[in-house]
Amino acid sequence: MESSNTSAVPSNPTVGSSNNGVISFDGCDSSTHHLPKIVQGQCGFVLEDTYHNPLQDNPSYSVVKRHFVNEEDTVAQTIVVHEDSPRGIHFRRAGPQQRVYFEADEVQACIVTCGGLCPGLNTVVRELVCGLYHMYGITRVLGIEGGYRGFYARNTVSLTPKSVNDIHKRGGTVLGTSRGGHDTTKIVDSIEDRGINQVYIIGGDGTQRGASVIYEEVRRRGLKVSVIGIPKTIDNDIPVIDKSFGFDTAVEEAQRAIDAAHVEAMSAEHGVGVVKLMGRDCGFIALYATLASRDVDCCLIPESPFYLEGPGGLFEYMEKRLKENGHMVIVIAEGAGQNLLSECMPNTDARDASGNKLYQDVGLWISQKIKDHFKQIDWVINLKYIDPTYMIRAVPANASDNVYCTLLAHSAVHGAMAGFTGFTVGPVNSRHAYIPFQRITEKQNKVVITDRMWARLLSSTNQPSFLDPETIEGLKKEEHKQT
Numbered sequence: 338m339e340s341s342n343t344s345a346v347p348s349n350p351t352v353g354s355s356n357n358g359v360i361s362f363d364g365c366d367s368s369t370h371h372l373p374k375i376v377q378g379q380c381g382f383v384l385e386d387t388y389h390n391p392l393q394d395n396p397s398y399s400v401v402k403r404h405f406v407n408e409e410d411t412v413a414q415t416i417v418v419h420e421d422s423p424r425g426i427h428f429r430r431a432g433p434q435q436r437v438y439f440e441a442d443e444v445q446a447c448i449v450t451c452g453g454l455c456p457g458l459n460t461v462v463r464e465l466v467c468g469l470y471h472m473y474g475i476t477r478v479l480g481i482e483g484g485y486r487g488f489y490a491r492n493t494v495s496l497t498p499k500s501v502n503d504i505h506k507r508g509g510t511v512l513g514t515s516r517g518g519h520d521t522t523k524i525v526d527s528i529e530d531r532g533i534n535q536v537y538i539i540g541g542d543g544t545q546r547g548a549s550v551i552y553e554e555v556r557r558r559g560l561k562v563s564v565i566g567i568p569k570t571i572d573n574d575i576p577v578i579d580k581s582f583g584f585d586t587a588v589e590e591a592q593r594a595i596d597a598a599h600v601e602a603m604s605a606e607h608g609v610g611v612v613k614l615m616g617r618d619c620g621f622i623a624l625y626a627t628l629a630s631r632d633v634d635c636c637l638i639p640e641s642p643f644y645l646e647g648p649g650g651l652f653e654y655m656e657k658r659l660k661e662n663g664h665m666v667i668v669i670a671e672g673a674g675q676n677l678l679s680e681c682m683p684n685t686d687a688r689d690a691s692g693n694k695l696y697q698d699v700g701l702w703i704s705q706k707i708k709d710h711f712k713q714i715d716w717v718i719n720l721k722y723i724d725p726t727y728m729i730r731a732v733p734a735n736a737s738d739n740v741y742c743t744l745l746a747h748s749a750v751h752g753a754m755a756g757f758t759g760f761t762v763g764p765v766n767s768r769h770a771y772i773p774f775q776r777i778t779e780k781q782n783k784v785v786i787t788d789r790m791w792a793r794l795l796s797s798t799n800q801p802s803f804l805d806p807e808t809i810e811g812l813k814k815e816e817h818k819q820t
């Protein structure tokens with residue numbers, strides 16, 4: 338790739354723009370691909386890929402059939418399309434690029450972890466350090482401690498392949514994490530003062546919004562710094578990517594709690610097991626853990642409203658189920674039924690340091706409601722409430738998440754080395770891609786209850802949908818409009 342511009346700065350790799358001269362996005366056609374390859378992103382940034390990629394001389398990679406991804410390869414966001422529909426949004430394919438922007442000895446990288454814990458954080462840190470070192474010979478990597486505020490309020494730690502060797506076996510993050518404390522000016526001052534030119538930011542939706550603001554400030558100051566987001570979300574609320582690391586581990590751990598609830602419920606007369614799982618605004622963990630377990634009789638998630646009393650309500654279903662089976666298990670996501678809770682509890686509008694709304698404990702609330710109801714109708718029930726949420730978050734990643742973390746970290750390193758910036762890396766339809774921040778931050782991923790997956794769940798638990806036909810029609814129309 339050539340550049341006509343000598344004052345090179347990293348480019349945004351994947352923005353939906355017709356002026357990048359290489360690939361088309363957002364349905365633009367690709368008729369300009371034969372133009373001179375001056376890579377001009379939407380933001381007017383120019384990539385100058387100055388050096389040859391050392392990966393081609395790396396003995397470990399000598400067997401690889403194709404050393405580099407084709408610069409014109411894209412990953413489609415929507416893969417099932419009607420023949421007449423537009424081409425849709427495409428992202429730049431992640432992977433090693435033929436030419437790189439940085440030479441090894443000029444790189445000063447840093448890594449920060451922000452937001453809530455998630456299994457796999459340490460693996461991503463490890464693989465970033467080892468990937469930078471082993472693939473590109475980069476030895477200067479700093480760990481920023483304690484989340485975003487660590488950029489200006491804490492000392493840094495030096496990370497080497499040796500120091501991170503075993504960390505993937507531990508839960509949590511060796512760097513520490515925090516909520517709040519995002520002071521953009523101080524963060525970018527710190528990046529500038531320390532001579533950092535690659536910033537790897539691991540975190541959830543809030544973190545990616547923070548990363549996007551840092552990227553804007555870096556651009557405004559004209560710094561030659563790559564800002565890369567690595568998506569972390571235990572509850573899978575980040576859009577576009579297939580799923581986040583840690584999600585599989587969380588589902589696996591959630592099943593252990595469901596197993597315990599099932600054993601308790603089965604062993605008692607009219608035993609009821611209630612398990613609360615994470616999922617502030619989306620119920621993916623609850624959905625997948627329920628589907629995987631098959632011991633769950635009812636799964637309640639934020640996306641699907643429910644009610645307790647009257648025909649078609651939860652209590653009616655519970656009575657029927659307890660009569661039939663003698664026991665039952667209910668899984669509830671933390672954000673489910675918050676409308677019902679706010680009816681009977683004062684709405685405090687409490688928020689955490691990052692501005693996320695703090696919800697009341699729906700597990701405790703629903704357990705009490707169930708007990709009250711059965712007392713009223715003179716049924717003896719034995720209810721056990723299990724809240725495994727922090728236990729699920731604190732475990733190390735399982736095998737498949739560990740491998741996934743490695744791919745994510747390596748894709749991030751390849752993108753940064755190529756001089757790309759302002760993107761989050763992640764799998765889109767099973768292919769790793771570079772996704773501009775704004776695509777990740779513009780909306781939240783939710784369980785679509787008009788999709789077949791939710792129907793599968795309803796059919797496996799046999800629970801009521803709690804929806805009347807009119808609401809279902811309305812939801813379908815809404816969904817149709819959005820696609």
Ligand SMILES: Nc1ncnc2c1ncn2[C@@H]1O[C@H](COP(=O)(O)OP(=O)(O)O)[C@@H](O)[C@H]1O
Pocket residue numbers: 451452453484485486515516517518519540541542543544545546547548550569690691693
């Ligand atoms: N809109 C935003 N702009 C800048 N920083 C943000 C924004 N939202 C969140 N952050 C910062 O991102 C970090 C993590 O956010 P948080 O919501 O707690 O976790 P997560 O990234 O896991 O969703 C916090 O330090 C927070 O201050």
Ligand SMILES: O=P(O)(O)OC[C@H]1O[C@](O)(COP(=O)(O)O)[C@@H](O)[C@@H]1O
Pocket residue numbers: 452453454541542543569570571572615616617671689730
């Ligand atoms: O008590 P904390 O650490 O604020 O975390 C609680 C929250 O963290 C989460 O596990 C995940 O949130 P994030 O991934 O957005 O950080 C939520 O499900 C939960 O409400």
Ligand SMILES: [Mg+2]
Pocket residue numbers: 452541542543
């Ligand atoms: Mg979040």
